[in-house]
Amino acid sequence: MILYLHPDNPEIRKLTQISQSLKKGGVFIFPTDTVYALVADANSKEGTEKLYSLxxxxxNxxxxxxxxxxxxxxQFIEHLPNQTYKMMKKFSPGPxxxxxxxxxNLPKPCVIHHKDRHIGIRFPDHIYLQELLKIHDGxxxxxxxxxxxxxxxxxDDLELLYGQKVEGVIDGGLLQVEMSTILDCTEETxxxxxxxxxxxELGIENI
Structure with missing residues (x-):
């Protein structure tokens, strides 16, 4: 099922309904600042397992x-290096x-899939997810x-393949394939x- 949100002012009522469905183990497909993504509640074992299955x-x-x-x-980070904090503050939200x-404190469903206790944190630069995160508890x-x-x-491809498998596909238009930049911040370097x-835009070199 394709769902539509206002591109500038996403309807709070619709986002609240999506949030409630996520809490119950639902999975949605959302546009992000990179590509379309399957999204679940991090605290929902049912939703997380469904995401992996899909x-x-x-x-692992x-x-x-x-x-x-x-x-x-x-709340979920053991150690946040000062360099990383400054970078997060300057470039978040972003890809x-x-x-x-x-x-x-890492959500229990995520612990199952993160044996090394490392976690990838994202602050998506897309209004739909930003507004959803504002009202979603967690x-x-x-x-x-x-x-x-x-x-x-x-x-249309997303609806054809996943329309009957997820609670909703949020229409974000045709996206370009651009992956996020991944930065390992587990050490000081x-x-x-x-x-x-x-x-x-980061002004850094690969080490």
């Missing part, structure tokens, strides 16, 4: 935690995944929509895992 991912493959801001993310050491978790090694960017969208 993408046919092995249980980590997924990202979507947070509304640094304050919320800090970046920050890999950090998680603490004991973080979300997500993974990009990938079928047969191809990222789906057309809403930052390492670039993947150069993606927004990398040149």
């Amino acid at each position: 993408k046919n991912m092995p249980k 493959k980590p997924i990202s935690l979507l947070c509304r801001d640094i304050s919320e993310a800090s 970046y995944t920050f890999i950090l050491k998680a603490n004991k 973080p979300l978790t997500s993974t990009s929509v990938l079928t047969n090694d191809e990222y789906l960017t057309d809403i 930052l390492k670039v895992v993947r150069e993606g969208k927004g990398f040149s």
Whole structure:
């Protein structure tokens, strides 16, 4: 089922309904600042397991935690290097995944898939997810929509393949395939895992 939200002022009523469905274990497909992604409530075991099943991912493959801001993310981080904090503050929200050491507060469903206690944190720069995170109680978790090694960017293709498998596909128009930049921040020295969208803006080199 394709769902439509106002591009500038997403309807709070609709977002509230989506939030409630996520709490009950539902999974939605949302546009992000990179590609379309499967999204679930990070605290929902049912939703997280469904997300893995839909993408046919092995249980040991980590997924990202979507947070509304640094304050919320800090609740799940064991150690936040000063360099990383400054970078987060300057470039968030944006197309970046920050890999950090998680603490004991990491949502239980995520612990199953993050044996090394590392977690990818994202602050998506897309109004639909930003507004949803403002009203949703807790973080979300997500993974990009990938079928047969191809990222789906057309809403009709998403509806055809996933319309009957998820609670809703949020129409974000035709997206370009641009992956997030992944930064390993688990040590004091930052390492670039993947150069993606927004990398040149950081002004750093791969180490």
